[in-house]
Each structure stands twice: as C-alpha cells, then as structure tokens.
Amino acid sequence: MEKQAMKFLITAGPTREPLDPVRFLSNRSTGKMGFALAYAAVQAGHEVTLIAGPVTLESPEGVRRVDVETALEMLSAVEKNLPDADVYISCAAVADWRPATYSPVKLKKSGMDGELRLVRNPDILKTIRPQKGNRIFVGFAAETGMPEAEAKRKMLEKGLDFIVANDVTMPGAGFATDTNCVTLLFPNGEKSFLTLRSKLEIAKEIVSRIERLR
Numbered sequence: 472m473e474k475q476a477m478k479f480l481i482t483a484g485p486t487r488e489p490l491d492p493v494r495f496l497s498n499r500s501t502g503k504m505g506f507a508l509a510y511a512a513v514q515a516g517h518e519v520t521l522i523a524g525p526v527t528l529e530s531p532e533g534v535r536r537v538d539v540e541t542a543l544e545m546l547s548a549v550e551k552n553l554p555d556a557d558v559y560i561s562c563a564a565v566a567d568w569r570p571a572t573y574s575p576v577k578l579k580k581s582g583m584d585g586e587l588r589l590v591r592n593p594d595i596l597k598t599i600r601p602q603k604g605n606r607i608f609v610g611f612a613a614e615t616g617m618p619e620a621e622a623k624r625k626m627l628e629k630g631l632d633f634i635v636a637n638d639v640t641m642p643g644a645g646f647a648t649d650t651n652c653v654t655l656l657f658p659n660g661e662k663s664f665l666t667l668r669s670k671l672e673i674a675k676e677i678v679s680r681i682e683r684l685r
C-alpha cells in the first residue's frame with residue numbers, strides 16, 4: 472500500500488516568560504528533538520509546520536517555521552495551525568509558570584523585594600484536546616528518574632495516542648544532547664524501548680510509529 476503524506480504540526484524548544492525587557496524564566500530545552508522530528512517527517516514525505524520557541528537551530532529545509540516566545544504565543548500558534556494538521560507532536564518544553572506581571576521597563580534592583588509572583592500557563596495539550604477529532608496526538612515526558620509512571624499518567628490525562636518518556640538525568644539523554652534514550656508508551660499498555668541513539672534515529676522511529684497508527 473502506498474504511504475499517505477500527512478500534515479504534521481510540531482512544537483519544539485523552550486518557551487521564555489518575560490519579567491521585563493531583559494529578564495525571563497525558561498528551561499534547558501534546545502529544540503534538538505523537535506527539530507529532528509521536523510526533519511524526519513519532511514524526509515518521509517510529509518508536510519511540516521514547526522512552531523519553535525527561542526532556539527538557535529536552523530530550520531530543516533522544506534519545513535514551514537513559526538517562531539514564538541511565550542507559552543501563550545505558542546498556544547495561539549498551535550490553535551491557529553491545528554485545523555490543518557493530521558498529527559500534532561508536542562515536543563516543546565512549555566514553561567508551566569509565567570511572572571504574574573510584566574514590566575515594560577527594566578525593573579530596578581532597589582524596587583525588587585526578592586518575591587516573584589507567578590501564574591500558571593495553560594496546558595496546550597489539554598486546551599486543544601476537544602479539537603483532537605481523529606488527529607494523532609503525541610506528547611513527551613521528560614522526567615528526572617523513573618519516567619514511566621508519570622508519563623503514563625500524562626498520556627491518559629492529555630488524551631494522547633502515545634507518549635515519549637525519557638529520564639533526562641541519564642547520560643546521553645535529554646536536553647542539549649545529540650542522542651536520546653526513550654520509551655514509547657501506548658494507552659493499550661504496549662511499550663517500546665529505544666536504546667541510546669541519535670535524536671534523528673529516535674525521530675525516524677516516532678514518525679514511522681505515527682505512520683503505522685494512520
């Protein structure tokens with residue numbers, strides 16, 4: 472049977488939550504895994520829109536890229552592009568919290584009291600879950616130690632077709648590395664362990680699992 476081209480929507484990288492024009496909250500995500508997924512999906516003949524937080528990576532050729540900074544901007548870019556997508560891969564490390572207020576001028580040290588009030592960012596996957604329809608949704612769960620139980624909970628809570636779980640404290644896995652070592656968990660209890668290999672190899676495997684779900 473001939474393989475059917477699909478439209479992939481992928482988020483990658485961190486989000487950055489500004490406090491004032493020079494300060495922000497963020498995390499260690501570099502976007503490498505999400506960009507590898509975008510590359511693998513294009514190589515496999517699919518159409519890709521990549522929504523990227525602030526990263527220093529070049530877009531893979533043939534990918535339509537949308538740059539965002541904050542979680543709220545990422546959410547609105549996802550909502551805008553989802554109607555046209557068959558597959559949504561949520562690879563971004565979305566900041567869970569943002570500063571409660573933004574100062575358009577640099578805050579003075581003397582005016583700060585050491586307390587930073589934060590508010591929760593929306594969970595993008597949970598927000599768009601009602602729009603899932605027959606789209607394939609894939610999530611990631613980066614944990615520090617024993618990723619499976621937490622990842623399974625997130626997969627069910629966020630209504631995913633599968634989740635990619637990894638322990639970011641393992642050597643060669645997680646943020647800023649070119650390799651990763653992950654377990655794919657499925658709602659029917661199936662598990663697939665991908666031993667340490669390049670993020671591109673992991674990405675190819677994820678894309679091929681998605682093709683088989685279709």
Ligand code: C5P
Pocket residue numbers: 542561562563564565566567592593594595596597609610611612613625629
């Ligand atoms: O941060 P967490 O471990 O909950 O992330 C699990 C999945 O949920 C990831 O796929 C991530 O991209 C997604 N997520 C999201 N919106 C958030 C936080 C996480 O879509 N605010």
